[in-house]
Amino acid sequence: MGLSRFREGTAASAVFFPLDGSPVPCPGKAPQPIAVIETTQTMIERILRASLLALSLTAAQAAQAKDPAAAPAPSEAPATKTPSAGQSAARERQKKCGAEWRALTDAQKAAQGPKWPQFWSQCNKRLKGNDKA
Numbered sequence: 001m002g003l004s005r006f007r008e009g010t011a012a013s014a015v016f017f018p019l020d021g022s023p024v025p026c027p028g029k030a031p032q033p034i035a036v037i038e039t040t041q042t043m044i045e046r047i048l049r050a051s052l053l054a055l056s057l058t059a060a061q062a063a064q065a066k067d068p069a070a071a072p073a074p075s076e077a078p079a080t081k082t083p084s085a086g087q088s089a090a091r092e093r094q095k096k097c098g099a100e101w102r103a104l105t106d107a108q109k110a111a112q113g114p115k116w117p118q119f120w121s122q123c124n125k126r127l128k129g130n131d132k133a
Contacts, residue, residue, distance in 0.1 A: 097123035 083091070097120055104112065112119050 093124055093127045094120070096127060 101119055
């Protein structure tokens with residue numbers, strides 16, 4: 001018959017409702033609240049679903065771990081890309097400007113501009129040779 005629910009019947013007996021919906025009297029059985037039975041069934045269903053999900057995820061993970069083609073070989077690591085001439089020049093300018101910024105005192109920094117971005121902009125223009133000011 002499968003899962004079923006109890007509902008309150010007369011004062012002397014309970015009524016049993018199979019899943020097909022037809023009431024069947026159950027003498028001698030105390031009626032149970034429907035909410036308790038449905039809550040218990042819902043919790044059992046949730047536990048079963050969570051267990052099945054965990055089992056399927058574990059199986060999928062194990063299958064991926066056993067598949068050697070899925071994992072890249074350590075010898076096939078991507079080579080580091082060499083920076084272009086412009087990128088190298090920009091890094092050198094940034095290092096030189098950073099060294100100048102660290103060498104300045106607080107009073108000199110206030111005169112140059114209180115923040116690094118403004119100082120970097122001016123220094124970068126100066127080192128590029130585009131100082132028009």
